Amino acid sequence: MVHKVQGVIVREKNAPATIETILVPEPGPGEALVDILTSGVCHTDLHYQQGGISDDFPFLLGHEATGIVNSVGPDVTEVKPGDRVILNWRAVCGECRACAKGQPQYCFNTHNATQKMTLEDGTELSPALGIGAFIEKTLVAAGQCTKVDDESDAAAIGLLGCGIMAGIGAAINTGEVKRGESVAVIGCGGVGIAAIQGSQLAGATTIIAVDIDQAKLDRALELGATHAVNSRNEDPVEAIRALTGGHGADVVIEAVGRPETYKQAFYARDLAGRVVLVGVPTPEMMLELPLLDIFGRGGSLKSSWYGDCLPSRDFPMLVEQYKLGRLNLDAFVSERIGLGDVEAAFAKMHAGTVLRSVVEL
Structure with missing residues (x-):
């Protein structure tokens, strides 16, 4: 089964971010399909639009995200359908020389989903930081999902996925x-x-x-x-x-x-x-x-690098600090917007008037 959903892409360098229909496959081995709840608008997304990351257009933007696991592929044990997760862009391999030394936060062989999300004409998309979260559903490696509780504000804790964690x-x-x-x-x-x-x-x-x-x-x-x-x-x-x-x-x-x-x-x-x-x-x-x-x-x-974080260790700990009132993540959420407001959010970022605009789906 292929899921037909709406997402935000940029087709070429400095082109505007537009909403397009995107085809998302069912998860294969080691993959998870995630229903996106929130995704912060990060400077890295702007860098993708400007061609500052690579020229592998078109890009599916968004990466600072929370979501609910919709389904998982064969042999996935990290998460299950219904789990609330923060997505990360460094699923560790557990086998490289950094992991072997007990330093998985420096993993030199992090990975993403194997299958590709595409436009309706079959054009393959490059998801931002291997996530692509300005979309209703996204496909990631299961190791990119860190389970967190269901109580905290998704918009606030989702920002741990990139810049705030850094x-x-x-x-x-x-x-x-x-x-x-x-x-x-x-x-x-x-x-x-x-x-x-x-x-x-x-x-x-x-x-x-x-x-x-x-x-x-x-x-x-x-x-x-x-x-x-x-x-x-x-x-x-x-x-x-x-x-x-x-x-x-x-x-x-x-x-x-x-x-x-x-x-x-x-x-x-x-x-x-x-x-x-x-x-x-x-x-x-x-x-x-x-x-x-x-x-x-x-x-x-x-x-x-990414705050030298290990998501499985650091995300739950920082969510707990947030719940205890020791970490003010709410202050980073300057505004809550829809998928169609991403381009305007980039302009506000340029002007320095927001810490984070957060897309809510």
């Missing part, structure tokens, strides 16, 4: 923020705000938000930052040092993905401090730093 994980998993430490977060969009919340959850006592947009800084202060630095008006490195006894922060999280802001992060950390890059650079960007400074300052320079 930010929280950059602080907790990659940066290993400890109780009493100081943290600076450069870039206060959705990922940066999530890094601030992750730092607060980990017990940081000084959390410095850095951005050029005062409205974003005000929001950061509302959501866990203890200090705000407008880098349009003052040197962020000197400001961070001044707020940390002249030393620099224990952890600096760069959530922009630009050489200029990465250099700020590098010099704003304390000796033996940690820099975490979670902002996504573009292919042409280059970074130049004196090698002696890298050697002389010690510490570590890390990149955070």
Whole structure:
């Protein structure tokens, strides 16, 4: 049986996102068919539209999603029909060298569904991050489904599927923020705000938000930052040092993905401090730093892949923190929209007026 459903695609670079009829096959071995409940509109979806990820058009957009498992293929044991799940884009293989070392969060052989979703004319679609969630039903690898409870707001917890997890994980998993430490977060969009919340959850006592947009800084202060630095008006490195006894922060999280802001992060950390890059650079960007400074300052320079998360471990734990009132996921849901509003949501994202628009089906 093939399911004929509505979904949002982009046919070519910079083309508008449009609603099309999509054919979704029944799940095969290791696959799950999921009825989508919600899907956040993430910057990564915009990057797909702009051709910044690959040129494998047409793309089926959407990936920060919750849903209900509709059916599963043969031999699937992770989930069953009726389970409420958050989707993730890194189904671990359990067999590669990272998994064999007990580090499945770094799995080098993550996988997606084998079968393809198509347009009515047979054109195969490339689902965003192997998910494609701006659609009524999607086909994924069963390992991309993490079961969660039925009580929490689907729109809020679904954001753990990508950007919010990236930010929280950059602080907790990659940066290993400890109780009493100081943290600076450069870039206060959705990922940066999530890094601030992750730092607060980990017990940081000084959390410095850095951005050029005062409205974003005000929001950061509302959501866990203890200090705000407008880098349009003052040197962020000197400001961070001044707020940390002249030393620099224990952890600096760069959530922009630009050489200029990465250099700020590098010099704003304390000796033996940690820099975490979670902002996504573009292919042409280059970074130049004196090698002696890298050697002389010690510490570590890390990149955070998806917040170095293990969805089966981290999603349920963070949902519980949300239910206990320790993690404010509701604040990230700026608006709830329909499938036909995705293009308008991209415009609001450009303007910086939303943390997340969330498609509800």
